[in-house]
Amino acid sequence: MGGTNQGATTTWAPPPTTPTTPIQRPRVITVTLNAAIDTRLTVEAIRPGTVTRASRGERSPGGKGLNVARVAVQLGAPVLATGFLAGHAGRFISEQLTHTGIDQRFVWVEGESRTCLNLIDAGGRSTEVLEPGVDITPDQLAGLESLVVSLISPGDAVVFSGSLPPGCPPDTYARLIRAARAAGALTVLDSSGEPLRQALTAHPDVIKPNAEEASALTGRQIDSPADAAALARTLGCDHGIAAVVCSLGGNGAVLACDQGAWWAEPPTIQPLNTVGCGDALVAGLSTALVEGRGAALLGRAGATLAGGTGATLLEDAGASAPDHWARCLVDAVTVATAAALSATTGSVDRSDLDQVRRRGVRLHDTGESVECEWST
Numbered sequence: 225m226g227g228t229n230q231g232a233t234t235t236w237a238p239p240p241t242t243p244t245t246p247i248q249r250p251r252v253i254t255v256t257l258n259a260a261i262d263t264r265l266t267v268e269a270i271r272p273g274t275v276t277r278a279s280r281g282e283r284s285p286g287g288k289g290l291n292v293a294r295v296a297v298q299l300g301a302p303v304l305a306t307g308f309l310a311g312h313a314g315r316f317i318s319e320q321l322t323h324t325g326i327d328q329r330f331v332w333v334e335g336e337s338r339t340c341l342n343l344i345d346a347g348g349r350s351t352e353v354l355e356p357g358v359d360i361t362p363d364q365l366a367g368l369e370s371l372v373v374s375l376i377s378p379g380d381a382v383v384f385s386g387s388l389p390p391g392c393p394p395d396t397y398a399r400l401i402r403a404a405r406a407a408g409a410l411t412v413l414d415s416s417g418e419p420l421r422q423a424l425t426a427h428p429d430v431i432k433p434n435a436e437e438a439s440a441l442t443g444r445q446i447d448s449p450a451d452a453a454a455l456a457r458t459l460g461c462d463h464g465i466a467a468v469v470c471s472l473g474g475n476g477a478v479l480a481c482d483q484g485a486w487w488a489e490p491p492t493i494q495p496l497n498t499v500g501c502g503d504a505l506v507a508g509l510s511t512a513l514v515e516g517r518g519a520a521l522l523g524r525a526g527a528t529l530a531g532g533t534g535a536t537l538l539e540d541a542g543a544s545a546p547d548h549w550a551r552c553l554v555d556a557v558t559v560a561t562a563a564a565l566s567a568t569t570g571s572v573d574r575s576d577l578d579q580v581r582r583r584g585v586r587l588h589d590t591g592e593s594v595e596c597e598w599s600t
């Protein structure tokens with residue numbers, strides 16, 4: 225101690241603290257490659273070859289990923305929407321997302337984002353006309369892959385939903401999932417056909433086929449929740465997928481993981497609109513994942529959360545892995561059932577959620593016990 229400071233006035237200062245970076249909650253990042261303006265026209269009747277005047281028209285941002293984003297925001301998850309947007313239609317979609325409180329980072333490409341036309345006639349029947357979407361070049365796709373990777377913080381759930389636009393090869397989701405997993409994200413896939421089949425090789429953490437999509441994938445028929453559970457379990461085992469969720473419309477959904485399979489049976493309801501209920505289910509699953517319940521089960525992200533800032537997010541740290549997955553499933557089916565009670569696609573009301581919770585989603589253990597090696 226030198227003498228020069230002796231007798232100097234000292235002021236109290238708080239003890240030094242370790243510098244901290246603000247804690248960022250894990251986010252749901254939705255990837256929408258083929259965004260659209262969903263245009264809903266109410267008509268008396270459709271007569272091909274004649275002029276049809278609509279009595280009402282509504283437009284909203286569409287594409288399955290954007291439905292997931294909307295519901296996840298309503299559930300209180302931090303959400304970021306990405307994908308491709310183009311032209312005036314893209315600007316409309318972007319503005320609407322901003323009004324809904326959805327953060328966004330899109331790759332802008334030339335052309336116009338597509339329109340999906342839904343004509344509702346007096347009998348309530350729906351006739352859809354879907355534009356293919358903007359042609360995406362390999363460079364634009366590579367640009368999106370880099371953007372997605374740059375947006376990921378470990379523990380985020382990246383959701384890939386919907387069809388591929390023209391120009392995107394069928395291995396697009398496989399590539400994006402590999403890149404997102406390598407960046408530390410949990411990956412959730414809701415697609416169909418060849419893009420889904422090829423994506424299995426990238427071991428997404430969660431897939432959500434409906435019964436028809438799961439049957440097409442495996443060539444096996446699904447006639448009951450037990451069939452769906454057995455098929456989901458086999459799919460997961462064969463492809464190293466941590467959780468396979470197969471949705472069954474009004475019969476709810478099953479989830480198979482390495483420790484078993486469950487069926488969540490919703491209460492009987494009078495649905496108002498079942499379009500996009502699968503997206504609501506995906507939003508419910510993804511929200512549960514970023515809240516830490518599912519992440520606790522997945523080696524990579526679980527380790528990141530437990531060792532990093534997310535430990536407090538593990539609401540039920542004491543619960544066993546099957547309990548975590550079963551709760552994810554029940555929560556997701558609760559959300560999807562509430563979505564069926566909402567007239568608006570890609571939306572849940574708090575009062576409907578409360579109603580479904582009050583009436584209760586019943587959880588059944590399907591007793592699936594196929595031995596398998598998981599390689600996630």
Ligand SMILES: Nc1ncnc2c1ncn2[C@@H]1O[C@H](COP(=O)(O)OP(=O)(O)OP(=O)(O)O)[C@@H](O)[C@H]1O
Pocket residue numbers: 433434435471472473474475476477490493495498499500501502503504505556557558560561564
């Ligand atoms: N009629 C219904 N009654 C109650 N819940 C429903 C009904 N239809 C759908 N759901 C809920 O929505 C979930 C998803 O439904 P579904 O299996 O039809 O998905 P999907 O075919 O992928 O739908 P989409 O692709 O249109 O979003 C179901 O697991 C269930 O929880």
Ligand SMILES: [Mg+2]
Pocket residue numbers: 414434502503
């Ligand atoms: Mg679906």
